[in-house]
Amino acid sequence: MLLVGCGGDDVSDTSSDTGDSGMDAQVPDTSDATDATTDAVLADASDTAVFDGEPPTFDAAGTWFEERGDLGFRRRAKDGFASLGDRMSGGVCVIDADGRPPLDLFFALRPWEDDDGAHGAKLFTADGPFDYRPASPALFGALDTITDAIGCLAFDADGDGDDDLLVTEYGGLRFFERGASGFVARPDAFSLPADPQAVYASAAAGDLDQDGDLDLAIAGFYRWDEERFIGVECSSIGCSNELVLLEPLPNLLLIRGPDGRYTSRPDLAPDMTREEPTLVVMIADLDVDGLPDIYVGNDLGTTYEDRPLSRDEDGIFRDVSIQIGLAFNEARRGVDTMAATRGDIDGNGRLDLVSTSFEGDRTAVFLCGDDGYCEDRDIGTSITERSFRWGAALADFDRDGFIDLFEASGNILSEAEISLGRALGPQYQRPNVYQNQAGSLVPVTISGDIATPRAARGITVADLDDDGDPDVVLAPSEGAPVMFENVRAPAGHWLRVVLDAPPPNTRAVGAMVRVVTPRQTYLREQSAGEGYLGNFDSRILFGITDPEPVTVIVRWPNGEETIARDIAVDQEVTLSP
Numbered sequence: 001m002l003l004v005g006c007g008g009d010d011v012s013d014t015s016s017d018t019g020d021s022g023m024d025a026q027v028p029d030t031s032d033a034t035d036a037t038t039d040a041v042l043a044d045a046s047d048t049a050v051f052d053g054e055p056p057t058f059d060a061a062g063t064w065f066e067e068r069g070d071l072g073f074r075r076r077a078k079d080g081f082a083s084l085g086d087r088m089s090g091g092v093c094v095i096d097a098d099g100r101p102p103l104d105l106f107f108a109l110r111p112w113e114d115d116d117g118a119h120g121a122k123l124f125t126a127d128g129p130f131d132y133r134p135a136s137p138a139l140f141g142a143l144d145t146i147t148d149a150i151g152c153l154a155f156d157a158d159g160d161g162d163d164d165l166l167v168t169e170y171g172g173l174r175f176f177e178r179g180a181s182g183f184v185a186r187p188d189a190f191s192l193p194a195d196p197q198a199v200y201a202s203a204a205a206g207d208l209d210q211d212g213d214l215d216l217a218i219a220g221f222y223r224w225d226e227e228r229f230i231g232v233e234c235s236s237i238g239c240s241n242e243l244v245l246l247e248p249l250p251n252l253l254l255i256r257g258p259d260g261r262y263t264s265r266p267d268l269a270p271d272m273t274r275e276e277p278t279l280v281v282m283i284a285d286l287d288v289d290g291l292p293d294i295y296v297g298n299d300l301g302t303t304y305e306d307r308p309l310s311r312d313e314d315g316i317f318r319d320v321s322i323q324i325g326l327a328f329n330e331a332r333r334g335v336d337t338m339a340a341t342r343g344d345i346d347g348n349g350r351l352d353l354v355s356t357s358f359e360g361d362r363t364a365v366f367l368c369g370d371d372g373y374c375e376d377r378d379i380g381t382s383i384t385e386r387s388f389r390w391g392a393a394l395a396d397f398d399r400d401g402f403i404d405l406f407e408a409s410g411n412i413l414s415e416a417e418i419s420l421g422r423a424l425g426p427q428y429q430r431p432n433v434y435q436n437q438a439g440s441l442v443p444v445t446i447s448g449d450i451a452t453p454r455a456a457r458g459i460t461v462a463d464l465d466d467d468g469d470p471d472v473v474l475a476p477s478e479g480a481p482v483m484f485e486n487v488r489a490p491a492g493h494w495l496r497v498v499l500d501a502p503p504p505n506t507r508a509v510g511a512m513v514r515v516v517t518p519r520q521t522y523l524r525e526q527s528a529g530e531g532y533l534g535n536f537d538s539r540i541l542f543g544i545t546d547p548e549p550v551t552v553i554v555r556w557p558n559g560e561e562t563i564a565r566d567i568a569v570d571q572e573v574t575l576s577p
Helices: 035-043 084-088 137-145
Strands: 002-007 030-032 065-068 091-095 104-108 112-114 117-119 122-128 131-134 149-155 164-169 172-178 183-185 198-206 215-223 247-250 252-256 262-264 278-284 293-298 307-311 317-319 340-343 352-355 364-368 374-376 389-395 404-409 432-437 440-443 455-462 471-478 482-486 493-499 512-516 521-525 540-544 550-555 561-567 571-575
Touching: 084 471, 091 149, 091 164, 091 455, 091 471, 104 149, 104 164, 104 471, 122 137, 137 172, 137 183, 149 198, 164 198, 164 215, 172 198, 198 247, 215 293, 278 340, 340 389, 389 471, 404 455, 493 512, 493 550, 512 540, 521 540, 550 571, 561 571
Parallel strands: 198 278, 389 455, 493 571
Antiparallel strands: 002 571, 030 561, 065 482, 091 104, 104 122, 112 117, 122 131, 149 164, 164 172, 172 183, 198 215, 215 247, 215 252, 215 278, 252 262, 278 293, 293 307, 307 317, 340 352, 352 364, 364 374, 389 404, 404 432, 432 440, 455 471, 471 482, 493 540, 512 521, 512 550, 550 561
């Protein structure tokens, strides 16, 4: 099934009844495809690489983003930056909470108090582009029981078509289903032993056991035990901020059962459940075999290297970093990974991976070749080694057919600690924006609102105004969150692909989407959980240079393929198996 939405600035909500949509659009041909058919479609393109023909004229100057709206709060550090939890928290998720456009925003935050009283996690619903207000008490529902949030993950867990919400927090995990009127707590969702000291970070969803529903990977960070620091002498930043003194926490692999409960299965991924300080996990097809893999990104990378895990013939997820890379940077050292994001940076038809790190080390850019191996390459990120980078997102911000990079920045140390010579950069920092120029990441000289230094942590990327280009939201460890509208003059066109695959067919998470033009092929994978402590827009947005109609190929997680031909650009389309 394929549904065509309105184009331009007025993108309507699609429905299965195209006759009632107010459009006079022709529904293109769509069909299931074999591998041979897919190869034939790709062969119709003169060259499937992004960098075909004359190179475009690049201009990184000009305004890229402008701050929009005011969410009406400024977060204060709960304990004055006296713990890693304060310094590293600040998650944000884009979510469809109320069932109507534009998309809504959830902030996973540690609680704080100010003159207006006590505050914690927040949900905002949109009345229009960048026009947000706090969710109604009925919709907020059981979310008011969240006590000490770190990160979040919005995804359709039960397959009923609306977004549910997972929250990682001090003391474990919380799960909320979107009920008839608001969010309902599911305390029985996890059959896990209580651990009040457990601090979990990022989360990701995907069909790891190939049974048609979505399982979970959870990043275990550390156990918080303040008593262990009594009488211990530490450095100037205090014992509670010395990660090497904290006890690492095993990651979790949680398999969803028919009753909707998640069961921990460490036996399925022994290489995932080591006691390591993991900040980010990702479920994606890393080795291009059509099956979901798990990426584990660890802090303190010189001691705990990152690892990709692939399912072997016995159904066990094993470390395959020797086979496909991703564990070490170009200097053959482990990466102090804070966040991860994927996209085809060099246009070779393989999804690459970016891993942010702290100051002194550049952002690692793993370019993946046709042989399946991914190697870190310095293609321009070393210029920002003086910044401390957290959430990151690969997206085509200028719609020129090249995947750009946006990084949230802010030092983990306070200004007082930095004055003692323990850091290169200040506590509050500007974000980093790179324009992809034919496979090189060129830093953009930013100005205006976006150049304001902030203590940014989490990031989400979504088309918040439904105009066909990606916007950005940053969540703070302290200070105000910020919404950035993408105002960059577009170099080309756009296509937004919505995947609708309800049970019992398959789930859309994990689907690989190709957009084929006469000159170029663009590739994206639908994921649930990316960046740092949150997730991105589940609608897949492509920047496209050519104005001609395109072909869209979807490889669903169950192996089926759908081809939709003659799709006009500058619109949203919905595809189903």
